[in-house]
Amino acid sequence: MIREKSSAEEEIRALLRENIRNIVPYSTARDDCKARMEVYLDANENPYPNGVNRYPSPHQPKLKSMLSVIKKIPAENIFVGNGSDEPIDLIFRMFCPPGKSSMVQIVPTYGMYSVAAAINDVRVIGAPLDDGFTLDADTVLSKVENDTRVIFLCSPNNPSGNLLDRNEIVRILDNFNGITVVDEAYIDFADSDSFVSMIGTYPRLIVLQTLSKAWGMAGLRIGLAITCRFTADVMSGIKYPYNVSILNQTRAEELLENPLSAFCKVREIKEERTRLASALSGLDRVAAVYPSDANFLLVKFTDKDQAFDGLFRAGIIVRDRSSACGCENCLRITVGTPEENDRVISVLSGKQYTGCTESKCAGEGRTASCFRKTGETAVSVKVDLDHFRKPEIATGLHFFDHMLEQIGFHGGISLDIACFGDLATDDHHSVEDVAIALGECLKEALGDKSGIGRYGFCLPMDEAEAFVLMDLGGRIDFRWDVPLHGAAVGDVSSQMFGHFFKSLSEHLDCNLHVRASGENDHHIIEGVFKAFARALGQAVRRIPSDNIIPSSKGWL
Numbered sequence: 001m002i003r004e005k006s007s008a009e010e011e012i013r014a015l016l017r018e019n020i021r022n023i024v025p026y027s028t029a030r031d032d033c034k035a036r037m038e039v040y041l042d043a044n045e046n047p048y049p050n051g052v053n054r055y056p057s058p059h060q061p062k063l064k065s066m067l068s069v070i071k072k073i074p075a076e077n078i079f080v081g082n083g084s085d086e087p088i089d090l091i092f093r094m095f096c097p098p099g100k101s102s103m104v105q106i107v108p109t110y111g112m113y114s115v116a117a118a119i120n121d122v123r124v125i126g127a128p129l130d131d132g133f134t135l136d137a138d139t140v141l142s143k144v145e146n147d148t149r150v151i152f153l154c155s156p157n158n159p160s161g162n163l164l165d166r167n168e169i170v171r172i173l174d175n176f177n178g179i180t181v182v183d184e185a186y187i188d189f190a191d192s193d194s195f196v197s198m199i200g201t202y203p204r205l206i207v208l209q210t211l212s213k214a215w216g217m218a219g220l221r222i223g224l225a226i227t228c229r230f231t232a233d234v235m236s237g238i239k240y241p242y243n244v245s246i247l248n249q250t251r252a253e254e255l256l257e258n259p260l261s262a263f264c265k266v267r268e269i270k271e272e273r274t275r276l277a278s279a280l281s282g283l284d285r286v287a288a289v290y291p292s293d294a295n296f297l298l299v300k301f302t303d304k305d306q307a308f309d310g311l312f313r314a315g316i317i318v319r320d321r322s323s324a325c326g327c328e329n330c331l332r333i334t335v336g337t338p339e340e341n342d343r344v345i346s347v348l349s350g351k352q353y354t355g356c357t358e359s360k361c362a363g364e365g366r367t368a369s370c371f372r373k374t375g376e377t378a379v380s381v382k383v384d385l386d387h388f389r390k391p392e393i394a395t396g397l398h399f400f401d402h403m404l405e406q407i408g409f410h411g412g413i414s415l416d417i418a419c420f421g422d423l424a425t426d427d428h429h430s431v432e433d434v435a436i437a438l439g440e441c442l443k444e445a446l447g448d449k450s451g452i453g454r455y456g457f458c459l460p461m462d463e464a465e466a467f468v469l470m471d472l473g474g475r476i477d478f479r480w481d482v483p484l485h486g487a488a489v490g491d492v493s494s495q496m497f498g499h500f501f502k503s504l505s506e507h508l509d510c511n512l513h514v515r516a517s518g519e520n521d522h523h524i525i526e527g528v529f530k531a532f533a534r535a536l537g538q539a540v541r542r543i544p545s546d547n548i549i550p551s552s553k554g555w556l
């Protein structure tokens, strides 16, 4: 915990309980020795290997570095706990003197905050949400007492399902000088930005997220607190030293390596949420389906017991939340698979119902996905040449992410890319392997190339101009004439851009001639990516009513 004092650190230090402020964290054997050794006789482990005979890494550096790529924040701002339950408990232990402090939570909300408060002998003060479960900052702030140390907000909220108004949360952050927790367990199901981007502005903000819901890893018990470095360090200093087992860490790393399948399932769950909500809201026995930004619906019935029993007899269990304030006669129904949702609708409507469509995650049409793993990188790419969707790009290189997004936006195609690479070495392998995987994936999606437009594009980008000529005809001729002035653009080395497009053209089997010039390197490269995207968009687009292969040879 030795680091230069910053104002954030001083602000948080003043809020800590005195015993925590003065604690000397337990130092594990592996903390004391950071070097990689050949013989480990420091931790009284059994030396005979069985996969789990060694203690796990106490600070989960690999897992945190992967989460850092996905969440686009430094690993130092992430605390990894044994489920979100662990950071919730630690927040009380850090900031709330037992028997002498209180916390304010919205009502209704997730039950674990008040249980953890009770365990830590912290008084709970409820601040009711308004009609429609909306947040009014003034109501919450008016409940704050002298001994209130923490405010718990949950957005999207459980059990109501709705996002809380962003400006109201900001008003609480601006006006409460204790700790504000924003639990974003369901944020991946919402069309709204996370509060993670605000942790630099508000050191007193702790954002909770979890791998239990959208990421499909409830069984692994991995919860995250994302906050200022100092708070994350203090949490690490007072947790159980080996809080996440080796099996849980390695399994989470494996599953995170190909995050695109989780993205795709989240999209499918969101579509199912809409379908389920509209089917249920048409039923006589349903009084209301509350708007949801999460993976569940809060549904008010005319007779919730009858609905619950009917579902129960059909083998379907849902959550009775009718005792929660404002939730009279309400059941909370998790969005399941399309078939499961059909069963719910059938039981509640009393009619056989099969509205479900086949899985959107199965590739059809001109789509392709690929996963490529080497000693240096793990890259997954997913493309759909015929539908546009907002791109999801995470490579750990911010400028590169931004440029790859241009290919999706300006190409008018769906493009998702995740890359976990050896960025501690440099950007080379990440950029190159993304190019290879992207080229292969585009080639596969193009299939026999019937109906495509084939050629290229140019555009001005402020003072810079970029020309990209492309032929998807199957021959490879790469030319690159893009003089740059500096050694890097953003966090990507200048020489990697030519290398990126060269690798891409080789794996997409295309002629690619790129020429660009200008004064500002950022403009030049952005121009190149946009022109490439436009060229690609034109080249892959099918010309309507012209379903022939665009070559006099009859094949490409």
Ligand SMILES: *Cc1c(COP(=O)(O)O)cnc(C)c1O
Pocket: 082, 083, 084, 085, 086, 110, 154, 158, 183, 185, 209, 210, 211, 212, 213, 218, 221, 222, 223
């Ligand atoms: C499910 C849920 C969590 C996640 O808890 P884990 O311990 O990480 O599984 C956190 N907060 C809320 C509001 C939840 O509904």
